[in-house]
Amino acid sequence: xxxxxxxxxxxxxxxxxxxxxxxxIILVLLIWSSVGIRSTSAVGNGMAVAAGILKGICTPDxxxxxxxxxxxxxxxxxxxxxxxxxxxxxxxxxxxxFAFLGxxxxxxxxxxxxxxxxxxxxxxxxxxxxxxxxxxxxxPGAFAGLMTMSLCSVGMVSKMYIETIEDLDKKILESxxxxxxxxxQKIRYGILPQLLPDFASTVxxxxxxNLRDATVLGLVGAGxxxxxxxxxxxxxxxxxxGSILVGLILLxxxxxxxxxxxxxxxxxx
Amino acid sequence: MRRGxxxxxxxxxxxxxxxxxxxxxxVLLAAAAAVSVQVTGFRLSVLTEGGYRFFDxxxxxxxxxxxxxxxxxxxxxxxxxxxxxxxxAGAVLAVPFSVTxxxxxxKNRAVISAVxxxxxxxxxxxxxxxxxxxxxxxxxxxxxxxxxIGVFTFSYVGKLLYEQIETVDMGAYEAMEALGATGFHAFxxxxxxxxxxxxxxxxLFCFEGNxxxxxxxxxxxxxxxxxxxxEKVGWREYDKVGMxxxxxxxxxxxxxxxxxxxxxxxx
Numbered sequence: 001x002x003x004x005x006x007x008x009x010x011x012x013x014x015x016x017x018x019x020x021x022x023x024x025i026i027l028v029l030l031i032w033s034s035v036g037i038r039s040t041s042a043v044g045n046g047m048a049v050a051a052g053i054l055k056g057i058c059t060p061d062x063x064x065x066x067x068x069x070x071x072x073x074x075x076x077x078x079x080x081x082x083x084x085x086x087x088x089x090x091x092x093x094x095x096x097x098f099a100f101l102g103x104x105x106x107x108x109x110x111x112x113x114x115x116x117x118x119x120x121x122x123x124x125x126x127x128x129x130x131x132x133x134x135x136x137x138x139x140p141g142a143f144a145g146l147m148t149m150s151l152c153s154v155g156m157v158s159k160m161y162i163e164t165i166e167d168l169d170k171k172i173l174e175s176x177x178x179x180x181x182x183x184x185q186k187i188r189y190g191i192l193p194q195l196l197p198d199f200a201s202t203v204x205x206x207x208x209x210n211l212r213d214a215t216v217l218g219l220v221g222a223g224x225x226x227x228x229x230x231x232x233x234x235x236x237x238x239x240x241x242g243s244i245l246v247g248l249i250l251l252x253x254x255x256x257x258x259x260x261x262x263x264x265x266x267x268x269x
Numbered sequence: 270m271r272r273g274x275x276x277x278x279x280x281x282x283x284x285x286x287x288x289x290x291x292x293x294x295x296v297l298l299a300a301a302a303a304v305s306v307q308v309t310g311f312r313l314s315v316l317t318e319g320g321y322r323f324f325d326x327x328x329x330x331x332x333x334x335x336x337x338x339x340x341x342x343x344x345x346x347x348x349x350x351x352x353x354x355x356x357x358a359g360a361v362l363a364v365p366f367s368v369t370x371x372x373x374x375x376k377n378r379a380v381i382s383a384v385x386x387x388x389x390x391x392x393x394x395x396x397x398x399x400x401x402x403x404x405x406x407x408x409x410x411x412x413x414x415x416x417x418i419g420v421f422t423f424s425y426v427g428k429l430l431y432e433q434i435e436t437v438d439m440g441a442y443e444a445m446e447a448l449g450a451t452g453f454h455a456f457x458x459x460x461x462x463x464x465x466x467x468x469x470x471x472x473l474f475c476f477e478g479n480x481x482x483x484x485x486x487x488x489x490x491x492x493x494x495x496x497x498x499x500e501k502v503g504w505r506e507y508d509k510v511g512m513x514x515x516x517x518x519x520x521x522x523x524x525x526x527x528x529x530x531x532x533x534x535x536x
Binding site: 030032046050081082123124127132 | 301
């Protein structure tokens, strides 16, 4: 028995050279990347700022946090949620044609490849550039933010849609055919029930992400809670920063709780 | 819960149709959409009338300024370096935290929920806000961006990792412990081989996304491509912006291709 094991061990290639090579590659990559990391401005009061932020989060500006006028945290959060919601919805609709054109079991490979490259190109443009483009169309404000969110969502949403479409079970369509169903009945009872739960799950997940990313929009004046946050930081008003961050964290935690539940239900069917 | 409709078939059997939530969902969605349209001032007419202006900037980007390419390489590699180092640091740091957050390894419920709440809170911080805070603490430059990416990777990979550890087959672990191995050795030789491919795959996936994120972070002064995009947009030199974006697109395509190939072999 032992001889057999020894022979088997002899026959197998030693994993050592491969592992050594991998280690060297990773080490080289890490060293290469750490050489370039620097901070250009002198930092004297870094710790003081960190302490200020922590103190601000622990002692948020309560008046600002519970100010229900259009300048208060609750309204800003509502605006952010609305931007993310409509943005996700519009993005989810735009992504549908891209997804069907990118699914290799529906269209020829060439078309699928072109469509996927187009989606990648759409994804590559950073969100604040889109923000600037849309401000020309709609003027500054929440509307521009909404459109930016929607274009930024298209990439991921259509990628996940494509995976769902490529997993379609075609046997169900054949059996519906055999039962004498019409074209629309086949779509209604054969395709939609397969696609909708996964599509909905994707969209809800993306809504979660968009809520987090919505702060980016504030930078270019496209509405939401980002702009007040950045103004407060630039003028070192840490209590205000604290109240915005507390509000944002609570909001995202609550929404994540709900969305995870809904998605679990959708997946189990 | 509502009961569904019962249907009697011709042969006398009864089947129950599951209750449908379609109406409720539709009403809720419509209400949420109505509120959102109200708050954000969404108007289709504005889009149809002014939509062409969206392409104003895009049109000025073509033809891109090829001669500017020389100056793009530096920031592009900065961006890639930031994502490589940030992803690696975040992913490594996530390992001990995720092990502590897995209910099949650690038996103390208080510890588990403490680590998980910590993860949730870190995950809620938008990357751009982390980067902004990092620029205040560590100064402007790529270090701040690297830290922001590290924090994001930490929370993202960490959550996936503890979920993965919880689903491993614990039989091998128990067998090794029964043979007298310490908890650490049992973990190293029975759990690690099961989670390693998935973990590396998640890290690579996260890295792909991080390259894109890293390009935005320059906007708050955290180094990389965002810095020069922001600058050139400010000066309205859109042909140079076009060149930067094309280079970024090329880099992203190459990185995604390599990482996709590796991930395919892993699983």
